[in-house]
Structures are given as structure tokens and as C-alpha cells.
Amino acid sequence: MRVVSDNPTVPAAQARYLDGILLALLGAALAFQLLVPPIVGLADNGDFSRVAGALGIFPPEDLGEASFFSWIVPQYRFDPSRIWLHGLCCYSSQTLFGIASLPVGLAVSPPSRFDLRATGIVNGLALLTAVGWLLYALRPLSRRLRILGGLLLLVVFSDVTYVSLLNSFYTEPAALVFLLAALGFALLLARTPNPPAWLAAAFFLVSALFATSRPQNALLGFFLAILGWRLARYDRRSRRGLVVCAALALCVVSFAYSRSTPRLLKRIYLFGAVFRQVLTNSPDPRRDLLQLGLPPDFARFVGISGFSPEAPVEDEGFQRIFEKVSYRKLAAFYVARPERLRKALERGAGHAFEMRPFGLGNYARETGKPPRALSRTFSAWSQAKARLAPGRLWFVMAYLFASLLAAIHLRWIGRTRALRTAAEIWIALVLLAAFQFAVASVMTGAESRRSFFLFNAAFDLTFVALILRLASLLPQRAPAVASPRAI
Numbered sequence: 310m311r312v313v314s315d316n317p318t319v320p321a322a323q324a325r326y327l328d329g330i331l332l333a334l335l336g337a338a339l340a341f342q343l344l345v346p347p348i349v350g351l352a353d354n355g356d357f358s359r360v361a362g363a364l365g366i367f368p369p370e371d372l373g374e375a376s377f378f379s380w381i382v383p384q385y386r387f388d389p390s391r392i393w394l395h396g397l398c399c400y401s402s403q404t405l406f407g408i409a410s411l412p413v414g415l416a417v418s419p420p421s422r423f424d425l426r427a428t429g430i431v432n433g434l435a436l437l438t439a440v441g442w443l444l445y446a447l448r449p450l451s452r453r454l455r456i457l458g459g460l461l462l463l464v465v466f467s468d469v470t471y472v473s474l475l476n477s478f479y480t481e482p483a484a485l486v487f488l489l490a491a492l493g494f495a496l497l498l499a500r501t502p503n504p505p506a507w508l509a510a511a512f513f514l515v516s517a518l519f520a521t522s523r524p525q526n527a528l529l530g531f532f533l534a535i536l537g538w539r540l541a542r543y544d545r546r547s548r549r550g551l552v553v554c555a556a557l558a559l560c561v562v563s564f565a566y567s568r569s570t571p572r573l574l575k576r577i578y579l580f581g582a583v584f585r586q587v588l589t590n591s592p593d594p595r596r597d598l599l600q601l602g603l604p605p606d607f608a609r610f611v612g613i614s615g616f617s618p619e620a621p622v623e624d625e626g627f628q629r630i631f632e633k634v635s636y637r638k639l640a641a642f643y644v645a646r647p648e649r650l651r652k653a654l655e656r657g658a659g660h661a662f663e664m665r666p667f668g669l670g671n672y673a674r675e676t677g678k679p680p681r682a683l684s685r686t687f688s689a690w691s692q693a694k695a696r697l698a699p700g701r702l703w704f705v706m707a708y709l710f711a712s713l714l715a716a717i718h719l720r721w722i723g724r725t726r727a728l729r730t731a732a733e734i735w736i737a738l739v740l741l742a743a744f745q746f747a748v749a750s751v752m753t754g755a756e757s758r759r760s761f762f763l764f765n766a767a768f769d770l771t772f773v774a775l776i777l778r779l780a781s782l783l784p785q786r787a788p789a790v791a792s793p794r795a796i
Contacts, residue, residue, distance in 0.1 A: 324455070328444045331459040336437055338467035342687060343429035343476050347676040349469060349684045350381035350425060350476030352669045355616070357478040359400050360407050361385070365392040366423050366478075379680035381476065383673050387415060387423040400571075402518040403483035406431050425476055432475035432482040439486045440466060442493030449500060449727075454777055461773045468690040470664040470765075473671050480523045481762050487519035488766060491533060492734070498540040499730035506548070509541040513555040520563045524570045524578075525748060526763065529741060530563025536737050540730055576622045577615035580631070582639060582752045584610045584620075586653060601642060602633040643751065650751075655702045657750025661761045662698040664691040694765075705746060712771045713739045715778055735774050742767035 342349045353368070353376060361367070367386045368376035376382050407428070414427030440462060447455055465471075466485075474481045494512040498504050516537060520530030534556040541552045583601065588594040588611045595605035607630075613619050621627040643650040665683060672678040698704065716739060720732035742764055749760035 323452075324448045327452075327455065327459065328441065328448075331444060331463055332437055332441055335440060335463050335467055336433075338463075338687060339429075339433040339436070339472055339475070342469060342472045342684070343433055344426055347672055347678070348381075348383065348426060348429070348476060349473050349671045349686075350429070350673075351473045351479065351666065351671060352379060352381050352681075353377050353478070354666075354669060356480075359478075360403050360480065361478040362391075363393045363400070363404060364407050364411060365389050366407075367391070375674060378668060379670050380672060380674040380678075381425065381670065383425050383675070384418060385423040385425065387418075387421055401480040401483060401523060402487065402521045403478070403480040405518075406435060406483060406486075407478065428478065429476040432486070433472075435486045436466065436475065436482070436489070439489035439493065443489055443496070446493045446496035446500070450777070451781075454780060457780055458773060458777050461776060465690055465769045465773070467687055468664075469671070469684050469687045470691040472687065473684065474762075479759070481759065483522040484519060484526060484763055485766055487515045487522060488763070490515040491519055492738070492770065495536065495540055495734050496731060498537075499734060500727040503543055503548075504541065506551070509537070509552060509555065512537050512541070513559050517559050517562045520559070521566045523763075524567065524574070525745075525752075525760070527563050527567035527570075529744070530566075531560050532737070532741070532744075534559040534563075536734070539733065573622065576628065576631070577620070578752060579615075579634060579636065579639070580610075580613075580620055580622050581615035583634060584613055585615070586751060586753070587639070587642070587649075588612075590649075590652065590656070597642075601638065603630065639751075651702070654705075654747065654750045657746065657761075658702040658705045659700040660758055661705060661746060661749070661764060662694045662700055663758055664694060664761075664765050666758050690769075708768075709739055709743050709746075712775055715775055719778065735771065738767050738771050738774070742771060 410427040410431040414423040516533040670681040716735035723729040745764040753760040
């Protein structure tokens, strides 16, 4: 595979050596947090069952409520008779990592038990592989930029906010891994004239796995399909036709996944968006209910979460009426009321950079840590963002606008196709961050900080891109020339 370079390239042996050091450091940081007691994970808020339940993995019965929120559970029950084959293919691509972790967890556990660290091993190896591809894609950069970029990626993705999710059955690890992998393959496509077919296929495959990682990401598959179509340029017409077919297939997969989300889950999310977001912050909830086509007496549900037992999401009478509301109608409601939309985005900005999920512990009860205790090791990045990034809408918009301008400027002045297409990938990341921020703010707001996970991942990646761009504009020191006397 021939890669076009826009800057002096580090010799291949040195590049491999540098990549090896960075990956070894990242692997050591992951292993220390995920495998060395007291291990770090993220407690179950009830979402584990969507992945673990299909695999026959359940919390020990004797723990009861202690299995949720306050502590992680190092050893789960494994019941092969309760493996749900239908559930293995219908919720998230994270299930693939869960399947891969099964033999590992069963091998190191007592009979009928599953060791949680197996998920950390599999998710961690997947993350290392994705970061490795990203580092490989950055090899055409000058050595100082590659070192800077590699160190920034190391600091960001060794942070406990990202790492704690690896020791869990949440779906965020798949979203992060496949986003990084798609970014790495996209950069390789951008720098490779007439790329090999496997490279384009790999991009569309990981993009499909990213789009199917969480329902919130389904629409992004269409976005990535367009990006892949622009990046995979071939001279041969037959290859161009295959790229179009792959892009269309990605759109079909994304659409099918968006439609396959369980109806009850859709109701829960939509109920929360209406009664926890729109109406809780409404000056006149009854009038807003009428505008949405709902009876005013539904105002008694204002402030109730869709996951609360008090929410009538399974009541057939309620659902027959509530079916009048859809995401399209909710979007039209906000478009007609821009000030309400601005306030929703402002509330979301207030919590967008608080990366630690609220009320979920990182430790097992056996460690003696208090309930919902958080690890402060490897938290420099997340703490710096929480303290230094203003939780205000003006800052989010100003940052995204500045990053977008920098990417557009690079696209405008780029001397080669490789630089111009790399700038387009950067623009795509900015748009992804903006989309995720808007959706999370409107749908959940401060109720679920995990909804801002992908926004933070995209923010961090664009921040790395911005720092590298600024560093590339700094004058480089000319190499020393030996004097004739020294020779």
C-alpha cells in the first residue's frame, strides 16, 4: 500500500519503534486500571442486561441491589441455558466483544462464573488495535508531529473515564473503538492513491459496526457512507461501482438498525425527551402538550423519567395516545421555538464536559471503598476538561466553529489531495461532535452524562487535530550544519 506523504517521513523502522512505544505505554495504562487490583470498571445502571443477558451472564442473586449503581461486580453468574440467540444480533455491535470475552472469562473463573476482567481484556485489545491503526495513518507526518499526536492520544484515551467503560457491558466501548478505527482507515484512504479494495471494505465495515453500536449512532451511518464515497477514489469504473454499492449497503444497515430498536426502548427515550426535557422546562406544560397533540391532563407525568416505574410507557391506553408524538414532531416543535432550543442546548452545555457518569461507582464492594466511589488515578484529562472548559453554549459553539474554520482553511490551502481529504475528515468529526451534542442536549440533557460520551470523544479528537495543525504552523529549527573545521 503506497501512502502519499505531505511532510518529511520518519524512516519505517523508527516509525514502528515509536508506535510500539506509544502502544506499550497505552497498554500498560489500560492493564494497570483494568486488571491490577483494585480493578476499575463502571457499575451497572441496568443497561448491562441488553448485552450480558443475551450471553447468559447475570449478576449474583445474593447481591440484590448491590449489583447496581454503587459498585462493580467482579464475578457474574453464567447460565448457558439462558443464552438468547435472538438478542445476540439485535441490540449492539458491542455484543461481538461480549461473545469474544466469553471464553476468556469462563477460562479464568470458577464453574458457572464469568470474570468481568475478560470484558476489559477484549475491549482493551480492541482499543489498542484501533489506536494502532490511527498511529499508522499518522506516519506521513513529521516526527515531532507524530510524537506530539501520539502523546496526546495516549493522555486522552488512557483516562479513567474511557478506560472504566472497558470493564463493563455498556455499548460505549464499541462506539469508541469503531470510531477510532473508521478514522484511521479514512486517513489511510485519504493518503493512498487507488487504495487496495480491502482498505475501502474495512472502512465501510467498521463504519457499519460504529453505526450499530448504539441507537443514538444509527443516523451517523448515512454520514459515514457519504464520507467513504468521497474518500475511496478509484480509476477503474468497476471499483467505483463497488464503492457506491458499499455506501448504499451502509445506509441500508443504518436504516435497518434504527428501525430495529425495541419499541419499548424507543418509548422510554421519547417519553423522557417530552416529559423530562420539553415539559419540565416549559413555562406552560399544558399548552405544550396541546401543541404536541397530547391531552393537557398528561401534565401529571411532567418530571418523570422514562425508566421510572411511575412512567406509563407500557400502558396500552397511554401508548395509543402517545403514538401521536414522534422524533420528527419533536424536532419541528423545537424548530418553531428557537429560544426553547437554545435553552435546551445551554442546559446540555452545562454538563457536556462532565465526563464521569453521575452516581456510578468504579470499584467492587470487596475493596472497602464507599458506595459510588470514583477512581482519581489517570483522571487528569477528564478533570482538566471539567474544570477548564466552560460549561456554556457559547464556548461549545465557539470551539466547534474555530475547529471548523481551521479544517476549512486546511482544505482551502492544501497542496495535495491527501491534505485536502484529511481536512474533509476533520470537518466530518466537527459535524459529528455538533450532531451528538445537539441530540444529547435535547433528548436527555443533564439526566445522562453518558449521552455526551461520543460528543466528548469527537471533541477530543478534533482537539488533537487542532493542536497538530497549530504545531505544524510553528517554524521548525533548521538542522545543524557541521563547520569545515569540524570536518
